[in-house]
Amino acid sequence: MLADWAERGTPKQREYLHGLLAAEVESRQASRRHRLLRAAKLPVLKTFDGYDWTAIHFPPDYGRQPLVDLDFLEQAQNLVLYGDVGTGKTHLAIALAAAACNQGYRARYFTTAALVMHLRRAKDDNRLDKELTALARNQLLVLDEFGYLPIDAEGARLLFQVIADGYEQRSLIITTNLAFARWGTIFGDDTMAAAVIDRIVHHGRLLQFRGESYRVKNALMK
Structure with a gap:
């Protein structure tokens, strides 16, 4: 039907209609990206621009390009960002989450x-099932500062339930400075x-971060 009506229009009319529909599609996509970023509740907005990749040691079968292409999301794969404090783990996790929202x-x-x-x-208010269902709608869950606080x-049982x-079903990004051998703690x-x-x-996949803390390196207090 749309094709039939398009054929009846003049070239200028068709050009105008194409521009109008393209603008509508872009507006809807921009609104969706904004909603997804707001719903992600990122503490700050981070991107890959200017990010220092030198602290990261990638697995032999994985690298920077497939990471920023978010190929792990298509297969519901997980990432553990493990290593020294202040080496960019949280920045990368947030940037990946923001990029995921921008891709829908x-x-x-x-x-x-x-x-x-x-x-x-949620459990105390008898709405745990509702919250778990809401979490399950996400295709990516970021758990930052894993193991920083007891x-x-x-709490351990609830956390286990979310991961299990x-x-x-979905991808998980964990940032931590604890080796797997210490996760029992x-x-x-x-x-x-x-x-x-x-x-x-x-x-x-395990991405290992090694190096001096960016915050310490650039601290005003020496």
Whole structure:
């Protein structure tokens, strides 16, 4: 039908109609990107522009280009950004989440401690199932500062539930300065930690960060 009506128009009319429809599509896409970025609740907006990649050691079968192309999202793969404090783990995680939103993916950012508190409040208010369903709608979940603060037994179980529910369903980005061997201290249970690691590494890659803290290197206080 649209093609039939287009044939009836003059070249100028068709040119105008094409421009109008293209502008409408771009407006809708821009609105969607804005909604997704707002829903992701990123603490700040970060991009890859000017990012220092020199601190990152990639796995042999993976590199910078497939990472920024977000190919891991298509296959619901995970990323563990592990290493020294201040070497760009959080910046990269946020930039990846922002890029995902700009490409139409649903993403959500939490510090690990904030997610645990969020889930605990939901459980206390008898709406845990609703919150877990809302989290499950995201194609990417970022857990920042994993292992920076202690988690009690109930919080560990809630965190385990989120990670287990997302297995092979969505991508997970974890930033941490703790090696896998120390994850038992996070959950207070080596068996639970082993189950979490098993799910994450099955479809995941480890990016290691080494170097001096950017904040210390550029600090006013010496």
